[in-house]
Amino acid sequence: MTADVVVFPGSNCDFDAAAALSTALPGATVRRQWHADLDLSGTDLCVLPGGFAYGDYLRAGALAARSPAIAAVKALIARGGLVLGICNGFQVLVEAGILPGAFQTNSVQHFLCRDVQVRVCSTASPLLAGVREGDVLRLPIAHQEGNYRLTPPEYEHLLGEGRIALRYCGEDGQSEENPNGSYGAVAGVLGARGRVLGMMPHPERAAWPKIGRADGLRILGGAAASLAQGGVR
Amino acid sequence: MAISAFDPQALGLTPSECDLARALAGRELSELEWAILSVLWSEHCAYKHSRALLGRLPSEGERVLAGPGGGAGVLDIGEGWAVAAKIESHNHPSAVEPLQGAATGIGGIMRDVLSMGARPAAFLDSLRFGMPSAPRTDYLLRGVVAGIAHYGNCVGVPTVGGDLYFHPSYERNPLVNAMCVGFLRHGDLRDSAARGVGNRFLLLGARTGRDGIGGAAFASVTLREDAAEDRPRVQVGDPFLGKLMIEATLEIMDSLPVVAIQDLGAAGLAGAFLEMCAKGGVGAELWLGRVPLRERDLAPAEVLLSESQERMLLLLEPDAVQAAQAIARRLGVEAAEVGEVQDGEDIVVLQGDEVLSRLPVELFAKAPTAEIAPAPPPLAPPAPAEPRSCDGRSSLLALLASPNLCSRQSVYGRYDQDVGLRTVVRPGMDAAVLRAAPGAPGVAVATDQNPLKCSLSPRIGAALAVCEAARNVAARGAEPIGLTNCLNLGSPERPLAARQLVDVVDGIAEAARELRIPVTGGNVSLYNESGGQSIAPTPVIGMIGHLPDPERAIGVAGPRAGMRVLLLGRPAESLAGSSYAELAGVLPAPPDPPEYEALRGLLTLLVRLREEGALALAHDVAGGGLLVALAEIVTHTRLGLAVHLEEATPRYLFGEPSALCVAIAPDAQVVAAHAKALGVRVKEIGEVTEVAELSVDMPTEPHWALSLARLAEASRGDLL
Amino acid sequence: MPDYRVELRVHLRPGVLDPAGEAVGASLGHLGFAVERVEVGKLLTVDLTADGPEAAEAAVQRMAKELLVNPVLEEYVLEVRPR
Amino acid sequence: MPDYRVELRVHLRPGVLDPAGEAVGASLGHLGFAVERVEVGKLLTVDLTADGPEAAEAAVQRMAKELLVNPVLEEYVLEVRPR
Numbered sequence A: 001m002t003a004d005v006v007v008f009p010g011s012n013c014d015f016d017a018a019a020a021l022s023t024a025l026p027g028a029t030v031r032r033q034w035h036a037d038l039d040l041s042g043t044d045l046c047v048l049p050g051g052f053a054y055g056d057y058l059r060a061g062a063l064a065a066r067s068p069a070i071a072a073v074k075a076l077i078a079r080g081g082l083v084l085g086i087c088n089g090f091q092v093l094v095e096a097g098i099l100p101g102a103f104q105t106n107s108v109q110h111f112l113c114r115d116v117q118v119r120v121c122s123t124a125s126p127l128l129a130g131v132r133e134g135d136v137l138r139l140p141i142a143h144q145e146g147n148y149r150l151t152p153p154e155y156e157h158l159l160g161e162g163r164i165a166l167r168y169c170g171e172d173g174q175s176e177e178n179p180n181g182s183y184g185a186v187a188g189v190l191g192a193r194g195r196v197l198g199m200m201p202h203p204e205r206a207a208w209p210k211i212g213r214a215d216g217l218r219i220l221g222g223a224a225a226s227l228a229q230g231g232v233r
Numbered sequence B: 001m002a003i004s005a006f007d008p009q010a011l012g013l014t015p016s017e018c019d020l021a022r023a024l025a026g027r028e029l030s031e032l033e034w035a036i037l038s039v040l041w042s043e044h045c046a047y048k049h050s051r052a053l054l055g056r057l058p059s060e061g062e063r064v065l066a067g068p069g070g071g072a073g074v075l076d077i078g079e080g081w082a083v084a085a086k087i088e089s090h091n092h093p094s095a096v097e098p099l100q101g102a103a104t105g106i107g108g109i110m111r112d113v114l115s116m117g118a119r120p121a122a123f124l125d126s127l128r129f130g131m132p133s134a135p136r137t138d139y140l141l142r143g144v145v146a147g148i149a150h151y152g153n154c155v156g157v158p159t160v161g162g163d164l165y166f167h168p169s170y171e172r173n174p175l176v177n178a179m180c181v182g183f184l185r186h187g188d189l190r191d192s193a194a195r196g197v198g199n200r201f202l203l204l205g206a207r208t209g210r211d212g213i214g215g216a217a218f219a220s221v222t223l224r225e226d227a228a229e230d231r232p233r234v235q236v237g238d239p240f241l242g243k244l245m246i247e248a249t250l251e252i253m254d255s256l257p258v259v260a261i262q263d264l265g266a267a268g269l270a271g272a273f274l275e276m277c278a279k280g281g282v283g284a285e286l287w288l289g290r291v292p293l294r295e296r297d298l299a300p301a302e303v304l305l306s307e308s309q310e311r312m313l314l315l316l317e318p319d320a321v322q323a324a325q326a327i328a329r330r331l332g333v334e335a336a337e338v339g340e341v342q343d344g345e346d347i348v349v350l351q352g353d354e355v356l357s358r359l360p361v362e363l364f365a366k367a368p369t370a371e372i373a374p375a376p377p378p379l380a381p382p383a384p385a386e387p388r389s390c391d392g393r394s395s396l397l398a399l400l401a402s403p404n405l406c407s408r409q410s411v412y413g414r415y416d417q418d419v420g421l422r423t424v425v426r427p428g429m430d431a432a433v434l435r436a437a438p439g440a441p442g443v444a445v446a447t448d449q450n451p452l453k454c455s456l457s458p459r460i461g462a463a464l465a466v467c468e469a470a471r472n473v474a475a476r477g478a479e480p481i482g483l484t485n486c487l488n489l490g491s492p493e494r495p496l497a498a499r500q501l502v503d504v505v506d507g508i509a510e511a512a513r514e515l516r517i518p519v520t521g522g523n524v525s526l527y528n529e530s531g532g533q534s535i536a537p538t539p540v541i542g543m544i545g546h547l548p549d550p551e552r553a554i555g556v557a558g559p560r561a562g563m564r565v566l567l568l569g570r571p572a573e574s575l576a577g578s579s580y581a582e583l584a585g586v587l588p589a590p591p592d593p594p595e596y597e598a599l600r601g602l603l604t605l606l607v608r609l610r611e612e613g614a615l616a617l618a619h620d621v622a623g624g625g626l627l628v629a630l631a632e633i634v635t636h637t638r639l640g641l642a643v644h645l646e647e648a649t650p651r652y653l654f655g656e657p658s659a660l661c662v663a664i665a666p667d668a669q670v671v672a673a674h675a676k677a678l679g680v681r682v683k684e685i686g687e688v689t690e691v692a693e694l695s696v697d698m699p700t701e702p703h704w705a706l707s708l709a710r711l712a713e714a715s716r717g718d719l720l
Numbered sequence C, D: 001m002p003d004y005r006v007e008l009r010v011h012l013r014p015g016v017l018d019p020a021g022e023a024v025g026a027s028l029g030h031l032g033f034a035v036e037r038v039e040v041g042k043l044l045t046v047d048l049t050a051d052g053p054e055a056a057e058a059a060v061q062r063m064a065k066e067l068l069v070n071p072v073l074e075e076y077v078l079e080v081r082p083r
């Protein structure tokens, strides 16, 4: 299989995402592709990585969402490819209208970097083939504008369609915790057909079993399992 | 070439400096030339008052690949890898505009490391402010932390450590020292000496505007009462472009023959260009007309001296220029050809066809030095009588809650600590751990300095800062292999500050020699005073410890209940210079001098124990003393400690010794055997428990315990 | 073609949370100022040349729609001036 | 006391680097818009009650000085309206 990481000017988790994908998807071809030359014709999985694309100037993700690369991403989705937006990549997908909602500055009004727990609330996606509903993952967050906004009707709609994928939670997996003020403590959502996942936590930073940070592999590796079973083309 | 009747002394040059310049030039200089020289020969660029003294710092060592004088020191860490590191101050700009001042400090030090051919891998920030109750402290602290977060997070380099102290002397002179660590392969090491007639200078990065005109001179000037006056000079950083610059520069260095490279820092284009030529001893032309400008009407002196951020100067073989420009263009970075190395020994500055200046390169190689007149060493005040007993529990809580000892989580929690996937151990305690690449060697890194100790004795305080930094990296099992330092002091023209300058250099030199740690470079920031009040002498140490296998550093696996708690090294013999003494009001005795022999043994032991995999955690005893160190282990690991201490005296509990460490081991016997072989004192004091609390037994004192929640609450801090 | 400066005042839509504004309001309160509400919005200034003020306005309306404003959270008013 | 709404339009001082404005300008260019310059500034709206418009203006001037505006980098104009 082939996984491509899109590099926007200002992306800074592109190397990390590519490295983690190589760990999670042994045997896969993993490439970093500069946004201006993006070719997704042979791609199974496209990752929009974290960082500050175009400096996050104006609004996080806004300028990258207007890059011609987005047309290629949309075409990939149309033909059934998988797209994973991590942190800034999630913000780009939202700004591009590929995922619903909008982002504001964290409710605490500053950047947050720490480990959080997220509970898996839906697995209606090949991208979530490695986890089960109710699983609790420990993953790092690192963002300033992670306060994900949905209107109550939007939220209900997504919930009804099983598209609320991940929610922040306390260490026991049950208690409420909401580091950035996101509506409904939502940490990750799915696109309409489950082919797109946007998430604020960084699975690629938890793909390091040697030092006890491994939960991210369950997200990154899950896509592999389902791709191996059927591919996406 | 217009020769004016201009008075160069108005620019801050001394009469003898003017004479020297005229002698070297063989004529009177033009106004433009005086302007350049006044900046180049300022304290900030030329280290006039400190250059001779810095020669006292030992800089040789087997692992030193590049010592002082370059963009950053470079050390061999094995398997073909090297680490580049440098610390630098951005004090004055941060006092005027804390957010941008700190942000551009981070950007500036990053480009220093980049200029060695290294990929920037981590930042550390060493911060000093007035007491939290002082009116501007909150504003300054928030601004500075926001600035570091703004630049560091966006540029994609994690901030993995630092230190933060409050002391009244910094009230009007906050200090912001930024350190950058980068990794490179040995073969990729670059320097900045221009050579090769016909080679071309390529100016990479931001357009030149009026930012920070005179910034270098500004940094050397005592802050005026109304610092707001200095405002138009403030530089603004663009971390987005900074990130593009990293990638463009590394790709160009990777694929093309880059002969030399230097970042643009103090004194801007003039500073970088002239230094490159002077280092190589070559003549060259500089084509001002080709410098991309942000504003149309910049005067030549402004183009030369502007400190616009995010710029690098590369020297390339002429054939490579187009390819380099193509790489830059693809990544969205401007790159302009702005000069050429030439036959002869003249530096010629051209605007179009007009020669603005022609001067021998020698003039720029020889910045004059200035004499200092240090006051005689002060007499140490007599040591006051120490208290003989104390309430350990309540003193511990008071110390944990004090601004200099409380948790720094609210600071580093705003920094991206992980980006790049090199951070093996994040900030929290002692040193952070980085790997150069997956499977490659790495380093432990820390910054340290204690203003209280340094104000009581600059010399001992400086030596103790080296010791503490060494202990911090050793707590990860790393061998200290090199240090970088930033000397922050008052005006060297005053005898007292001159004395302090000499003393801190001597203190660092002594400790570095005793511990055999080469000093690979650093930075000097003088004139940190306002209204005649100078800061506490602040020699900040940035330490690099070597770890052949960073993923097996001490602390990565972490302790478990049932493991043994040990004390390695020598307990404190007095309270002198401790936080407890300050709290109890029994200051002024200078701290005890370092116990080098004991410390050498401790450092060696920790490295050996890491090699053996014998420790699950280590934490050195430093600010606050033994009880504070134990409490920090509880809050950090969220496990319990049950200990039986040998003594209940204040000095044992709260003294700050130079060679003591708490260690947690699955097997105390293994540790004891190694300690014995190295002559290090070892004492088993208790065990790790499931109950998350610090439980303490002492002779003559009733048993007490403090829960994790209680300790965490006490040390919460609320700094931000 | 004449030069115009178009100012775009971007406000949060009514009902959208404004934590930034609340934080600023609270800080003002600590400083002893009595305010009812503060809103933190954006002020975008676009300099361009166009055939006339209507053309300038139309162009910036399109920019607002395509990039400058996020209609989920924001609304705006626009003012054209000659330069 | 009557209610006022004070709008504070915060611009960067001339000559101060505006990386956000430059990035937005470049993006507009890629989207096919011809603009000369874009500046990203701030728009602060303060609702308060005061004795009269002069008093409202004076109060917000003080807020600007003490908190809302960073005089090192920014300058501002201020407009008072009844609410």
Ligand SMILES: Nc1ncnc2c1ncn2[C@@H]1O[C@H](COP(=O)(O)OP(=O)(O)O)[C@@H](O)[C@H]1O
Pocket (backbone or CB within 6 Å): B124, B125, B126, B127, B159, B160, B161, B162, B163, B164, B408, B409, B411, B412, B426, B427, B428, B429, B430, B431, B432, B472, B622, B623
């Ligand atoms: N200004 C700062 N920036 C980033 N990290 C910091 C800063 N100040 C302190 N830290 C981190 O907080 C932790 C505790 O700091 P400190 O108390 O100085 O060290 P130690 O644990 O050696 O006593 C360390 O990991 C240190 O790197």
Ligand SMILES: [Mg+2]
Pocket (backbone or CB within 6 Å): B429, B430, B431, B471, B472, B619, B620, B621, B622
């Ligand atoms: Mg320590």
